Every structure is written in C-alpha cells, then in structure tokens.
Amino acid sequence: MPTYSSVSKVDVLIIGAGPAGLMCALWMARLGVNARVVEKRATPVSAGQADGIQSRTFEILDSFGLDQVWRESTHVKEATFWDPDENGKIHRSSRVPNSMKGLSRFDCTGTIHQGVIESFLIQAIRASASVPSHPEVIIEGNITPSSLHIDETLIDDQDAYPVMVTLKHFDDASVVDAKSRGNIDESLHKTSFGDDDSKPKYLQNAQPGAEELVLAKYFVGCDGAHSWVRKALGQEFRLRGETTEAIWGAMDIIPVTDFPDIRVRSMVRSTSGGSLMMIPRENKLVRLYIQLTDGLSTNCLLTRSMVTPEMLIETAQRILSPYTIDFTYIHWWSAYQIVQRSGDHFDKQGRIFLAGDAVHTHSPKAGQGMNVSMQDTYNLGWKIGLACKGLVRPTAIIPTYDMERKLVAKELIAFDRKFSELLSMHSAKDISESSVELKQFFKKAPLFTTGIGVNYASSILTVVDDEAYGLAKYTVPGKRFASCQVTNHSDGRVWELHHRMPSDGRFRIMVFGGNIADAEQRFGVNTLGQWLGKTLIPRYPPINICPIVDRRLQTVRFQSELMTPIIEIFLVHTAPRDQIDVLRDVDSTYHPWHPKLGWDYDHIFTASRVATQDNIQLTQSVYRDYGIDEERGAVVLVRPDGYVGMVTSVAAKEARTKICNWFDSLLQGLDN
C-alpha cells in the first residue's frame, strides 16, 4: 500500500465545482451533511461558457433563497427570426415572446454569466456553515482524483464508507491549463481578461505533490465533459451519440452595430454566410453564436484551432449584411464542434454518480447545459443527503436519480439535435421550407426549455394513478408543484406558496381542504389533520432545519427549535376568512401549539383571491390553477425537490392508507 499524506472519511465527496457540483454541495450544506468539493482549478471561471438561466432553474435557486440571480440577470423577453427574402436580403420575419405565459412566475430566460452564478452558490454554501450543528462544506482547489475503487462487500451497509478515492494535490504553477476547462469537446477558450485577483479563490489545503486517501459513503462526479470519474468507471459508462462536423464559434462582445434587434434574442439565417444567434446579456454585452462551417460542403478545410475572433466577426458581418456589426471590446470567445451524447448509466451501485456535462453534452445554443446540469444534482442532492442523515431508505430512493434524470438527458439531446438542424439550414429553399417549422418548434420549445415541462416517470417517489388525475387536473405527479398566490388566514398577507416551501429537505403535505365552512367537509379535513398529527408524523424522526433557508422570511426561531418534523403540513382552504375561526374550527395539526411561542400562524392559507373590477369584488380561487375542486379539495404530497409525489383525496379513508404507504416506503421509521 502506498503512503498517503492523510487518510480521512467524508459522507459525500464531490468532484468539480461547476454548476452541477456546487448545486450538489449546496444541498449538503443546507442539510448539514459532511461533504467536500474538490476542483482542479484554483479559481472560479471568469468569463464565457454558460450564460442563461431558465424558469425552473430560477425557481430552484429561489427555493434556496438565491433570488438575487433573477434580479441581477438580463431578462430576455422576446425572440426574433430573420430570414432571407427573394433577393437574399435578410428581414425580420417574426417576433415572438421568449417564454410561455403562466408557466412560472419567472416568466422568461435570464442571462447572467456562469461565474456569477457559481459565486452566488459558493456564498450560499459558506453561509450555511454559520449554523453550529452544520459542518462546513469546503471547496478546495488544485486537486484531482487519481484513483477510484469501490469495496463491493460494504455496499449494503449504510454506515460504511465503501468508496475509496485518492486525491492528488498540486500547486498553482502546475495547474492544468485553465483554458482546457471545456464542456464542448476540446473547445478553445480564450478570454481577453487577465486573471482578476479580487475573485474568490478556492481553499488551498495540502502541500503540492501530496496524495491523500479519502473514504466516502457517496461519490459524485460533476467534473464536466471530459470527466475523469466517467473514464474511471470504465467502458460501460461511455457517452454515446454523435459529433457533428459543423464548427461554431461563440463570442461575448460589446457590439457596435446598426442591427435593430441587438437587445432581443435573434436567430438569423442567411444564404450568404450561414446562421447566427445573438443573445443580449449584462453590461451591454451580447453573446453571438456563429456557424462557421456546416460540415458538409467541400470547402470545409477549417479546423477549430484555426478559428480567430477576426474570423468570427467577419462571418457575423457577412450573415448580417447589409447591416454592419463590429466590436472594440471582446470579453471572451471560443470555437467548438457540436457533440450530442449521453450516458447509459448515471449511477454505479447506488454509491457513485455522474451528473451534468459528465453524462450529457450537447450544443450550447439550446442553452440547456447549466440548467440541466444544476437540475441533475438538485434531483440527486437531497436523496443522498437525507440518506446520510439516516432519514430516508436509500435503496428505495437513490435508484430514482438514474431513472429520472436519464430520461431528461435523452429528451434534451433529441431537442438539441432538432434545434441545431433547423438553425443550420443554409440554402434559400431549405430556409424557407423550414421557416414555419422553426417557429413552431420555438413556440412549443418553452415547455421543454424552461424545465417546467419535466415530468418524472412513475416510481416509488411518484405515484401516478387515475384517481389522482380527477382530483387535481393540473397538479400531476412527476411534475413540479406550481406556485400560486395564497392569503395568510391569520393576517391577510399574500404569499407565493413556493416561498413557504424552501429547499430544506422536508416533504410536504398540502391539504387543499376545500370549503371548510361546510361542516361535513370541515369534519373530513379535521379527521385527516388529527390522523396526520397523532399517527403519521410521530412515526418518523425529525430533521434539523438550516435557518438560513428562512432568512428572507424572517421567521422567529430558537436554537432548540431547529428540530422539526420531516413532514410539513399546510392547509389551503377556500372558505371565506370570516366564517372560520382557526382556533375553534381547525384541528391543531394545522396550527401546532408551542409552549413559548403560542399557536402557529404560518401554515393555514385561503385560496380565495379577491379582485376588484368595476368596483365589484370578485373572488376567484387558485384551486382552478391546480385543477382542484373548490368544495371537496384534494391532498398533494410534495417531494423535497418540489415535485408532486402523489395526489389523493381529503376525506376517503383509503387516502390515509395511501399517504401512510408512500411515506413508509420512503422514510426511515423511528421503530426500525
């Protein structure tokens, strides 16, 4: 056995501090799990790469309290299409919204550079460490793994550390060329910036050259397109798919131009020089994606290494002619070939995982890399985190990661292939024939590209049955639980329901109690409440909540109170507020008593929205948005990642059995 500078244990070891790795680390920080992130670079990215965020990603960041990402990003509200006319001159053929109304309260794409998001995530991870009971999740630079081994005999032992990894430390000087941080195969990355000393640095720990041995319960490879972890897992984990010959360039410039649509997302297809897509960004910057070759024509002697920024801008000028475009400031540029591939396995023996670009790569134009990558680990993080804390049954929950995310990756690649194909058309005939198709594609695309359309298949976590559909038409198991505005029963203040449901590891039971002014309905709701409070909740151990999650909510908390049930219960009813006296009429499970703090006022809401129109007050209920009956209601069980797990009825006795079975299959009970 070689000698190591140290041997240590950690519950979760994450390789790579890109968006995927940091999102995973954020879950660990919030759940109070002992975890480490190791990264080969010394500092976060300073320019280029991913630049856009979609609605679902904003919702996820917001659920961790990172609402500043939305405020600070450029909101891209519109898209335009430019096509050649009969004479080959480009003209605007249409202008459409770059979003779909009603999908999310974050109703469009936002652009912001990857480094900014990474630094927000790092800050949030560090902030969680201020909780005394929470170990700090450290992000260390200048480290790469050098060997990986799994002890198969220990896999079934939940207390064991079956993954053995050696980590190699090196010094700044020997850092692998920062430019090689590519997610598109061997793309060239250039930035006109020098390295800025004010940027956050990762922790530099051991002595260069040292090799340490780490034993981990779970190991997550978020190390990008050239993933070392994937290679170490062997042939079976190879990505499969295609590399196209077409070469594209990307650049961030401050444009000097007379093109009118420079501040909206524009897709320009020309007969004279190929295609181009432009996306407005922060600080007057614009990202241009420029097609350099289509990979088909014979004059295709160009290789990536020959690409220069001058070549990119000349091509852009040809495509945009007779408009002119130039720049005096270039922030970053790159050239790449499109690689559309994904892996067959995201998981090895429930202990080693791949996420983000390490398991799927595609072209950046569909702008999905960072979104999908962060969502991979948003799906995985709570599962392994709660498993480390002994709160969930790992054998039930952990396999759902591979199942759920693999399908998303496959859809992503199919989507990207179609999108790239439509954008790459270059003969006038092809362009005009595909013009309608491109627009229709773009119109339907938001459901997919916003991430809101994701629909996880039926599994132990996602119980799909026909009864459920009848009860809550628009609240479908497998989809994310949508946010609606509800009114605090106690004080009349309006809240986004999502703001009451932060990512803190808890499961939630949303009791849509219906019209509880009706005695029979109220009886059903109270019977359910009593059962939830007296029978269900006491079955499972409590969870230690990180108060940082609630910073924005300014909730009063005492240290001793941080232990809360792992299931949080909400009541959202449709009765007029005046007809219900909560203390008298509603079971105390919905407003628990605390000896020091009195009754709870945070969990009962009314769904009635009072709108005024022509001086007449109209009451309409958000139940309609959920597709729930306003009299009888429904019960929605929500997973810690905000996806609907199950829908059942309020009053039926079988409902209690179903709820109980669902939680028993997922959660570790107190009695075993």
Ligand SMILES: Cc1cc2nc3c(=O)[nH]c(=O)nc-3n(C[C@H](O)[C@H](O)[C@H](O)COP(=O)(O)OP(=O)(O)OC[C@H]3O[C@@H](n4cnc5c(N)ncnc54)[C@H](O)[C@@H]3O)c2cc1C
């Ligand atoms: C030109 C360009 C434009 C793009 N545009 C977009 C866009 O508009 N929208 C979009 O969503 N995406 C875009 N992407 C893709 C996006 O950057 C990635 O999809 C996203 O960053 C993936 O996140 P990740 O965490 O999986 O991987 P990465 O961001 O690649 O992070 C991997 C991390 O692991 C580290 N690492 C790698 N190997 C090791 C090792 N052996 N040991 C330790 N650490 C290691 C790397 O240094 C890196 O920090 C673009 C990419 C490029 C190149």
Ligand SMILES: *[C@@H]1O[C@H](CO)[C@@H](O)[C@H](O)[C@H]1NC(C)=O
């Ligand atoms: C996320 O998705 C949106 C919408 O498709 C896209 O415009 C944006 O560029 C994506 N973000 C990243 C980082 O890919």
Ligand SMILES: *[C@@H]1O[C@H](CO)[C@@H](O)[C@H](O)[C@H]1NC(C)=O
């Ligand atoms: C609801 O109202 C009560 C009483 O004013 C208040 O204490 C509580 O914080 C409110 N909760 C929410 C979520 O609005």
